[in-house]
Amino acid sequence: xxxxxxxxxxxDSTSDQDLDIREPPRVLIPVEVLEGRAISEPLVEFxxxxxxxxxxxxxxxxxxxTEQASMQFEERARxxxxxxxxxxxxxxxxVETRVAFTHDRDQTVERVAAEVxxxxxxxxxxxxxxxxxxxxxxxxxxxxxxxxxxxxxxxGRAGAVTLxxxxxxxxxxxxxxVERARQTLLDRGLPAEQIDxxxxxxxxxxxxxxxxxxxxxxxxxxxxxxxxxxxLLGDATERVAEGAVAPVLVVRKRxxxxxxxx
Amino acid sequence: xxxxxESGTGTTNxxxxxxxxxxxxxxxxxxxxxxxxxxELERSIGxxxxxAIGVGTMIGAGIFVFPGLAAGRAGPAAxxxxxxxxxxxxxxxxxxxxxxxxxxxxxxxxxxxxxxxGALPGAVxxxxxxxxxxxxxxxxxxxxxxxxxxxxxxxxxxxGGVPIVMPMALVFGVLLTALNLFGTENAAKLQNxxxxxxxxxxxxxxxxxxxxxxxxxxxxxxxxxxxxxGPFPMFTTAAxxxxxxxxxxxxxxxxxxxxxxxxxxxxxxxxxxLIVAVLYVATIFVATSAFGSARLETFGETAIVEVARxxxxxxxxxxxxxAGLLATVSSANASILSTSRAVFAVSRDALLPKVASRMNLxxxxxxxxxxxxxxxxxxxxxxxEVEVLAEVASFLxxxxxxxxxxxxxxxxxxxxxxYDPDFRVPAYPLVxxxxxxxxxxxxxxxQPASQxxxxxxxxxxxxxxxxxxxxVMLKGVL
Numbered sequence: 186x187x188x189x190x191x192x193x194x195x196x197d198s199t200s201d202q203d204l205d206i207r208e209p210p211r212v213l214i215p216v217e218v219l220e221g222r223a224i225s226e227p228l229v230e231f232x233x234x235x236x237x238x239x240x241x242x243x244x245x246x247x248x249x250x251t252e253q254a255s256m257q258f259e260e261r262a263r264x265x266x267x268x269x270x271x272x273x274x275x276x277x278x279x280v281e282t283r284v285a286f287t288h289d290r291d292q293t294v295e296r297v298a299a300e301v302x303x304x305x306x307x308x309x310x311x312x313x314x315x316x317x318x319x320x321x322x323x324x325x326x327x328x329x330x331x332x333x334x335x336x337x338x339x340x341g342r343a344g345a346v347t348l349x350x351x352x353x354x355x356x357x358x359x360x361x362x363v364e365r366a367r368q369t370l371l372d373r374g375l376p377a378e379q380i381d382x383x384x385x386x387x388x389x390x391x392x393x394x395x396x397x398x399x400x401x402x403x404x405x406x407x408x409x410x411x412x413x414x415x416x417l418l419g420d421a422t423e424r425v426a427e428g429a430v431a432p433v434l435v436v437r438k439r440x441x442x443x444x445x446x447x
Numbered sequence: 448x449x450x451x452x453e454s455g456t457g458t459t460n461x462x463x464x465x466x467x468x469x470x471x472x473x474x475x476x477x478x479x480x481x482x483x484x485x486x487e488l489e490r491s492i493g494x495x496x497x498x499a500i501g502v503g504t505m506i507g508a509g510i511f512v513f514p515g516l517a518a519g520r521a522g523p524a525a526x527x528x529x530x531x532x533x534x535x536x537x538x539x540x541x542x543x544x545x546x547x548x549x550x551x552x553x554x555x556x557x558x559x560x561x562x563x564x565g566a567l568p569g570a571v572x573x574x575x576x577x578x579x580x581x582x583x584x585x586x587x588x589x590x591x592x593x594x595x596x597x598x599x600x601x602x603x604x605x606x607g608g609v610p611i612v613m614p615m616a617l618v619f620g621v622l623l624t625a626l627n628l629f630g631t632e633n634a635a636k637l638q639n640x641x642x643x644x645x646x647x648x649x650x651x652x653x654x655x656x657x658x659x660x661x662x663x664x665x666x667x668x669x670x671x672x673x674x675x676x677g678p679f680p681m682f683t684t685a686a687x688x689x690x691x692x693x694x695x696x697x698x699x700x701x702x703x704x705x706x707x708x709x710x711x712x713x714x715x716x717x718x719x720x721l722i723v724a725v726l727y728v729a730t731i732f733v734a735t736s737a738f739g740s741a742r743l744e745t746f747g748e749t750a751i752v753e754v755a756r757x758x759x760x761x762x763x764x765x766x767x768x769x770a771g772l773l774a775t776v777s778s779a780n781a782s783i784l785s786t787s788r789a790v791f792a793v794s795r796d797a798l799l800p801k802v803a804s805r806m807n808l809x810x811x812x813x814x815x816x817x818x819x820x821x822x823x824x825x826x827x828x829x830x831x832e833v834e835v836l837a838e839v840a841s842f843l844x845x846x847x848x849x850x851x852x853x854x855x856x857x858x859x860x861x862x863x864x865x866y867d868p869d870f871r872v873p874a875y876p877l878v879x880x881x882x883x884x885x886x887x888x889x890x891x892x893x894q895p896a897s898q899x900x901x902x903x904x905x906x907x908x909x910x911x912x913x914x915x916x917x918x919v920m921l922k923g924v925l
Contacts, residue, residue, distance in 0.1 A: 219808065245811045246630035248784045250553040251480075251488035252703050253791050253813060256467055257806050259486050285479070287489035288704065296478050296489070 209278055210304035210334045212434070215240045215294045218265045218284070219258060224272065224309055228432060231315040231403065233276045234337050238301045241266035241284045242293055251286040259284070298437055304334055305405070308426035308433040312402055316344045319401040322362050323351040323390040326407040328369045330436050335405060336373035346370070347381045347401065351390040360384060391421050395428035405434045459797065460916035466796040466924065478706060480551075492704045494711045499642045500701060500781060501719025504694025506645060507778030508837070509727040511771040512590040513688050514734045514751050516834065519744025521684040522676050526731040528684040529691070533724030535889060536692035538882035539848040540720050541872045542855040544713035547699040549858070549868035551708040554792025555699035555785075556847040561796060563854035565922040567912055572847045573793035574908035575901075577786055579843030581820060583693055584620075584782040585827035586836040591775035592616030592828075593748040598768045601761070616828045623780050624821030627787070630810045638781075641773050646722075648770040653729045656758050660736030686892040690837040691727060693844050694778070695720050697785045700792075709869025748833065786820035787813050798916045835900070838893050842901030849886035852879040863923055 212232055216222050218241030241262050245254050262284045273280045281301070287293040298306055318335065335346055348366050350359030363382050370380055387393045398404060408422055426433045459465045480488040492500070509529065517525035546559040557576055561569025592612035599611065695716045698705075705711050730751065734743055737754045746753045749771070755763035791813055794803035807814045827836060856879050858866055872878050890898065 243811075248627050248630075248787060248817070249806060249811055249813055250701075250703055250788060250791060252553050253795075253804060253806060254811070255482055255486050255488060256795070256804075258808075259482070259484060262486070263484070283487060284485070285487035285489055287487075288491040289489065292491055293479075293487075293489045297487075 209234060209236045210330075210337055211236050211238060211301060212305050212307055212334075213238045213240060213294070213298045213301060213303035214307045214309060215242055215290070215297075216266065216269060216309070217242060217244070218262045218269075219243045221265075222309070224269055225311050226272070227314050228307075228309060228312055228403075229272045230276060231338060232273075232307070234278065234340065235304075235334075236279045237270075237273050237281070238297070238303060239266055239270050239273070239280060239282045240294065240297050241269075241282065242290060243286050244290050245286060245288055247288055251288070254286045258286075262286075303437055304330055305434045305436045308422070308435065310426065310429060310432045312432050315402040317401045318344055318346040318403050318405055319349055319397070320346060320366065320405045321349045321351055321390065321394050322359060322366060322407075323353065323387075324357055324407065326362060326366065327436060327439055328362075328366050330439060331366060331405070331407070332369040332373045334434065334436060336370055336375050339375060339379065344402075345379050345381060346375070347383060349383045349385065351385055351387045351393065353387055353390060391424050391428075394425050398425075398429035398431045401431055403432050403434060404429055405436065407436050408438055458918060458920050460919055461914070462800055464797040464801045466919060466921060467801075480703065488703065490704055490706045490708075492701060493706050494714055495639060497698050497701075497705055497711050497715030498719050498722070499639045501695045501698045501715055502646070502722055503638050503642045503774075503777040504697045504781040504785075505692060505719065505723045505778070506642070506649075506694075506726070507587050507590060507774040507776075509688060509691030509723060510649065510730045511594065511751060511767075511774050512586075512748050512833070512837075513691060514731060514754070515743050515746045515748060517684050517688050517731065518735050518740035518750070520676070520687070521680040522740040523731070523735040524676070524678065524681040525684055525688070525735070525740070526728050527681045528688050529724065529727040529731055531682070531685040531889075532689045532692050533720060533727070535689070535848075535882070535885045536695060536720045536724070537717065538878055538885055539851060540695050540716040541713075542852050542875075542879045542882060543696060543699050543848075544716050544870050545868045545872045545875075546851060546855055546858065547702045547712045547716075548709045548870045549866050551702040551705065551712070552792075553700065553703050553788050554795075555702065555789075556696055556851050557789055557792050559854045559858075560847070560850045561921040562923065563857040564850065566796075566798065566916065566919050567909065568850060569796070569921055570793070570798045570912035570916065571905050571908045572850055573789060573796075573798060574911065575843040575905055576847055577789045577793065577819070578823070578904050579693075579840050579847070580782045580786040580789060581823045582827060582836050582843070583690060583840035584779050584786065584820070584824045585616075585830075586690065586833060586840060587775050587779035587782060588616040588620050588824065588828050589613075589831060589833050589836065590748060591619055591772065591779060594768060594771040594775060595619075597749045597752060598765075598772065601764060601768060613829065613831055616831075617825055619776065619779070620821065620825050620828055623776070623783055624817060624824075627780070627783055627817050627821075628807075628810065628812055628814055630812055638777060641777050645770050645774055645777075646726075648766050649726055649730075652755055652758070652763065652767065653726065653733055656733035656737065656754065657729060659758060660733050682889075683892045683894075686841060686889050687834060687838055688727075689841040689845065689889060691723070692720065693840065694723075694781065696844070696848070697781055700785045700788045713870045783817070783820045783824070787816035790816035790819050796921055797919050798912065835894070835897055838897035839900050839904075842890055842893060842897055843904065845886045845890050846901070846905065849883045852883035852886065855879045856883075861923075 212235045266282045270280045270282045348363045350363040352359040422435045557573040560572045592615040595615040596612050698715045734754045755767040791804045793799045
């Protein structure tokens with residue numbers, strides 16, 4: 186399924202947060218393809234170091250068979266997604282395109298992300314030039330994957346990354362997590378002057394992140410696990426993406442069993 | 448029947464349209480189907496969702512509309528009528544499951560029959576199913592109207608004797624069609640909750656009523672001879688109430704959306720038939736124990752409300768009224784959806800003009816097909832012949848069920864290369880043979896009026912095929 190070699194992932198999960206330079210991170214970009222959505226140019230350029238999987242999807246109401254939609258709109262969806270892919274092909278490392286008709290966007294995105302072994306999923310809000318990256322840390326993060334993504338994307342460019350610990354007053358030690366992330370980024374070769382750290386006490390991390398989203402050009406955050414709150418209000422990352430001005434890169438959890446072989 | 452008179456050379460209909468091939472790759476995974484182009488079609492309905500579709504479609508009529516009518520015709524033996532219906536439904540559900548796992552495509556029964564037996568039987572079934580579902584939907588809506596009227600009466604809203612059953616049914620028919628035209632967000636999830644709520648109310652009611660009828664609470668139950676009117680009415684009543692079991696085949700019409708179809712389709716079809724069968728038989732038993740069947744008959748379409756009132760007073764009556772509203776709406780809605788899928792499947796194969804399967808990009812809904820469902824429903828509701836509506840719907844479905852069993856036999860005999868069902872019917876020649884005989888046999892017990900209307904619709908469908916699409920070939924084309 187993938188043109189990249191998925192094997193390094195398996196090796197990584199044993200050595201956990203070791204610093205071996207990985208294959209380029211894979212970023213899954215779901216695009217609501219028949220709604221005329223496009224990916225802004227700075228975003229394309231920013232993501233160039235990653236390997237991209239473009240997923241053009243079209244959500245159908247339950248009364249419409251997916252088969253019916255694909256009969257009528259398949260060509261259009263393919264053309265549209267290839268147009269977007271061309272933008273990436275101009276600058277990037279490799280683009281895979283997929284088209285899906287679905288009744289349930291989240292299920293499709295999740296399935297494809299798992300199938301391609303995506304490091305992160307992009308929720309593409311429009312953006313200008315990308316210089317300031319913010320990484321809100323509000324719970325245990327997969328520092329290895331985060332560093333993999335951020336360090337690769339920022340390698341050799343001017344942008345700065347802000348590691349922002351949000352302390353909700355629980356057992357989670359935000360400062361320690363931030364420090365760990367900082368150290369890992371340093372180890373991965375990101376110069377110290379490109380890394381800032383911040384600390385906030387927060388009762389409502391999602392709201393605080395959304396409120397500050399206009400100060401940054403892109404948000405990189407970990408996928409929150411399912412919780413009662415998230416089933417009521419929607420996933421935290423979804424809520425951030427909806428409210429935020431900036432695009433959001435959601436770092437996916439490492440798949441539990443060592444990556445299946447294909 | 449069973450022979451294919453396809454002698455023409457072309458494969459196009461009168462308008463020059465050919466069947467659309469949606470070349471689905473054979474390696475359909477559990478979560479998505481992949482077309483030849485590589486486009487993925489996500490499967491989003493799980494086992495619970497599948498059972499909810501089956502139960503949600505079926506549960507409306509059997510419990511909330513029929514007890515009065517059925518008991519009036521067959522006495523306590525009406526419970527036997529429902530049991531007969533359940534056996535036939537199960538005999539058909541097994542072959543339908545096998546066919547659906549081999550061909551998990553939109554259109555259900557129509558699709559299987561057109562592929563196994565050819566375009567003429569396919570066209571007759573496809574058009575009959577479209578109209579059969581229209582009759583069923585109209586019947587559910589009339590049931591809804593009765594419940595809405597009873598609820599208003601219960602709430603003490605005086606209408607000065609103005610009949611509101613028809614207007615309510617019509618208004619809701621329009622509302623449901625409009626809702627489906629503009630897209631239904633989360634309707635499937637809602638359906639799961641509605642069905643869950645319904646089952647809870649019914650199990651409580653039946654548990655209480657059953658204990659009461661058995662004399663556990665010491666109250667009087669009405670002793671009555673089982674075959675109060677003799678055994679024959681049990682069969683004619685079975686033909687009438689078979690409408691109650693039309694829902695399981697709707698699971699097959701959404702086969703393309705079901706996750707792990709090989710496992711979930713048979714489980715959902717057989718499971719939903721078993722669930723509703725138990726509820727139906729128990730309901731009739733409880734109802735005929737609470738009142739004599741003659742009295743039950745006088746309560747008409749909302750008889751079960753009086754039964755609940757008899758047990759738990761007006762709170763029980765209200766709960767059942769509410770359940771009745773939910774059930775009839777959910778049945779009507781599921782049927783409108785299935786209708787549009789049937790129309791889509793037939794028009795994809797060029798047996799109806801292609802325009803019928805057009806989708807509206809803005810709302811993503813098949814608006815032409817939905818209009819072809821909603822429009823005729825309103826006409827039938829306005830006619831308001833409950834029993835005839837139900838029987839014609841049963842008639843047209845029974846023809847499809849019988850032919851599905853024949854289709855299974857044909858498939859197994861030819862066994863084309865692509866035919867690789869995940870589920871295989873045990874003792875298949877027996878199950879399919881008896882299923883076909885029982886389905887066709889039940890038709891013989893219907894009122895002549897229903898039989899005449901049913902046959903007329905089938906002849907008209909065959910005539911349409913000869914006129915419009917005689918050159919279209921479908922047999923064996925996947």
